[in-house]
Amino acid sequence: MLFTIVIGTMTIPQQLSIVPLYIMANKAGLFGSIWAVIIPGLVSAFGVFWMTQYLQDALPYELIEAARVDGCSMFRTFISMAVPAARPAAAMLFLFTFIAQWTNYFWPMFILGPNKNSMLTVAAATLKGAYFTDYTIVMAGVMLTTFPLILLFAIPASNWFPASWPVR
16 A cells, blocks of 8 residues: 555656745745755655566565575565566666656755856856757757766666675
8 A cells, every 4th residue: 555655646747845845844944945956866766666667576485485495584585586687677776766856947946046057057048048048058068968967878887786785
């Protein structure tokens, strides 16, 4: 039932959640801070759905039972079995989350207040003039905005999550 409620929150548009997010960020003292942009994007209903569905298919329950029979604790089973199995899904979830937060324009423009130029995507939108637009400056801003995404896709995913996790 809890999983269904979490998935149901995906139907709520971001514009409706802006007021509660603003109130929470303001009470936490994060208004105008880059942390107010980062923290709400760390966990999402899509991420819960993505990882749940992937791990249900990639990690058979018999493998978990075999680890318990061998004497592994729940934490050791998670570290030794689930984490290595979740590496590909975690890499894709990281890419999806980073791109979604990097290209998000609405929330950073709203929460950063007068300090709007601290996000590249918001700053690139301000390069357009009211009466005249210098497209060379706009294209340079767009290149600066897309450079981290290109760099992220150029780095192989095997460098993000090492093949052998330090298990003790």
